[in-house]
Amino acid sequence: xxxVMQNPRHLVRRRGQEARLRCSPMKGHxxxxxxxxxxxxxLKFMVYLQKENIIDESGMPKxxxxxxxxxxxxxxxxxxxxxxxxxxxxxxxxSPLDILTEAxxxxxxxxxxx
Amino acid sequence: xxxxxxxxxxxxxxxxxxxxxxxxxxxxxxxxxWYQQHAGEAPTFLSYxxxxxxxxxxxxxxxxxxSKGYSYLLLKxxxxxDSASYLCAVRGSEAGNMLTFGGGTRLxxxx
Numbered sequence: 001x002x003x004v005m006q007n008p009r010h011l012v013r014r015r016g017q018e019a020r021l022r023c024s025p026m027k028g029h030x031x032x033x034x035x036x037x038x039x040x041x042x043l044k045f046m047v048y049l050q051k052e053n054i055i056d057e058s059g060m061p062k063x064x065x066x067x068x069x070x071x072x073x074x075x076x077x078x079x080x081x082x083x084x085x086x087x088x089x090x091x092x093x094x095s096p097l098d099i100l101t102e103a104x105x106x107x108x109x110x111x112x113x114x
Numbered sequence: 115x116x117x118x119x120x121x122x123x124x125x126x127x128x129x130x131x132x133x134x135x136x137x138x139x140x141x142x143x144x145x146x147x148w149y150q151q152h153a154g155e156a157p158t159f160l161s162y163x164x165x166x167x168x169x170x171x172x173x174x175x176x177x178x179x180x181s182k183g184y185s186y187l188l189l190k191x192x193x194x195x196d197s198a199s200y201l202c203a204v205r206g207s208e209a210g211n212m213l214t215f216g217g218g219t220r221l222x223x224x225x
Contacts, residue, residue, distance in 0.1 A: 033212055042201055042217040043157070056212065091156060093213075102147075103213060105156040 004029075004094050005074075006106035013113050019079040019086070021109045025094030032075045033093045033103060034060075034067060043091060049075055082113045116140045118216035120202050125222045126192055134187045134200050134219045142207025148176050148187045149201040151218065157201055160187070189221075197223045 005024040013019050025032050030051050035043040045059040049069035060067065064082075069075040079086055089110050093103035117139045126132040138146070145164040149157035163169055163178035163185060175188040187200055199220050203213040 035215075040220075042215040043203075043213075045212050045214060048212050102159050102162065105158070107156050 004092055004104050004106035006092050006109050008109060009107060011109055011111045013082050015083055015113055016081050019082050019111055021077040021090050022074040023092030023106055024074040026104055029094035029096045031095040032069050034077050035091045037089045037091060084113050087111055087113045116204055116206060116214040118202055118204055118214060120216040120219045123220045125224060128192055128194060128223055128225050130192050131190050132192060132221065136185045136202030136216060138183050138204050140204050140206055143180065144205040144207050146178055146185050147203040147213060149203065151199045151201055192223050194223050197221060
């Protein structure tokens with residue numbers, strides 16, 4: 001049973017480009033959480049999704065950021081027109097239930113905006 | 115809202131015991147988690163407390179006092195590989211019960 005898979009592990013984008021980060025949850029998990037971690041800081045909640053539904057996006061910036069978790073395929077975190085301040089590690093966690101007893105984290109995607 | 119505080123950095127000696135404290139103020143509470151995160155890697159689960167008291171798991175123990183909004187992670191017989199960041203996280207009572215993390219405590223173990 002593979003763990004939470006995120007790709008790419010590293011992503012470099014120029015200012016103004018789009019970044020797409022993918023997260024495949026553990027088998028049997030239908031709940032996905034995205035977190036952002038700036039250097040030397042803790043994880044900040046961004047968005048919580050179930051299949052085809054956004055449950056809570058209170059931590060996600062209102063502009064340029066969007067997330068989806070389609071019926072088939074991975075969850076996608078999309079950042080449009082990236083800026084230097086978007087450079088961070090983006091972690092995805094998955095859970096089999098809507099009560100998070102333990103979050104299993106992926107290895108993260110490290111986004112660098114140049 | 116949630117407010118979680120933990121020290122930014124700590125240093126300890128190999129073989130010693132270290133206690134990392136975490137205080138929280140939350141609008142709802144459904145459990146407290148501790149994660150370990152090595153530089154450049156994903157957080158890995160260490161412990162979960164939802165009731166008051168001490169939970170022991172090998173060299174690691176975690177304590178919770180809900181009335182005081184306080185938890186600590188105790189690491190015994192420190193090893194060099196324990197050098198990492200330790201993240202305290204609280205699960206709230208909002209829809210989805212997502213985890214809210216503190217800033218993390220960077221522990222440096224010296225020989």
